[in-house]
Amino acid sequence: MTTFDIIIAILLAVGAVRGFISGLIMQLTSLAALLLGIWVAIRFSDFTAMLLMEKAGLSGQYIPLVSFAITFVVVVIAVHFTGKLIDKFFNLTPLGMVNKILGLVFGVVKYAIILSVIIVFVEKSNERFNFYSEQTKNKSMLFKPLSKLAPGIYPYLHFESISEHLKAK
Incomplete structure (x- = not known):
């Protein structure tokens, strides 16, 4: 086991602990809040901009950016509070521990994907820049599996359709 493997194992353990503490529901809620926030902000920030101009009397070149940010933040906060309510409900039932264990698994997977992208x-x-030698990479137990994770998932994310939608706007 190399120093690289130890660092990666520690980071994956952090993901596991954070996932366990927050639980699957809050892990999914944070991901949903981010994705939904971006999607809603792309689709409806024009509406927010119109409200800012009409109701608040704001104008200028920064209105699109401000309206995007406001829309994004409002959606993220709304989804977060909804997730908190659902999480509280689950913690009152026997499913609370299942939520924690599945959160642990999700936390490890999430951190593994993030580390894979970084790798x-x-x-x-x-x-x-020669950050590491070929020998270091070959000795590592975690380098190869993690380096293949993100590229293996990427084709299933359909970024092309998102990109086409953004170009159409």
């Missing part, structure tokens, strides 16, 4: 970027940069 892919570092791998691309390593050719130029």
Whole structure:
């Protein structure tokens, strides 16, 4: 086990602990809040901008940015509070421990995906900046599996359709 593996194992353990503490419902809620916040802000920030101009008398070049930010924050807060209510309900039932255990698993998977994305970027940069040797990479037990995780998931995320929608706006 290399130093790289130890660091990755510690980070995955942090993901497990944070996932266990917050539980699956809050883990999913935070992800849903982020994704839904972005989607709603893209789709409805024009409406928020119109309200800011009509009701608050605001105008200027920063209105689109401000309206996007306001829409995003409102959605994130609303989804977060909804998740908190659902989480409180689950914690009152025997499903509370199941929620915690599934949160642990989700936390590890989430951190593994994030680390995988970082590894892919570092791998691309390593050719130029030489962060680590080929020998270090080959000795690592976690490098290869993590370096394949994000690229393996990417085709299923359908970023092309999101990109096309943004271009259409």
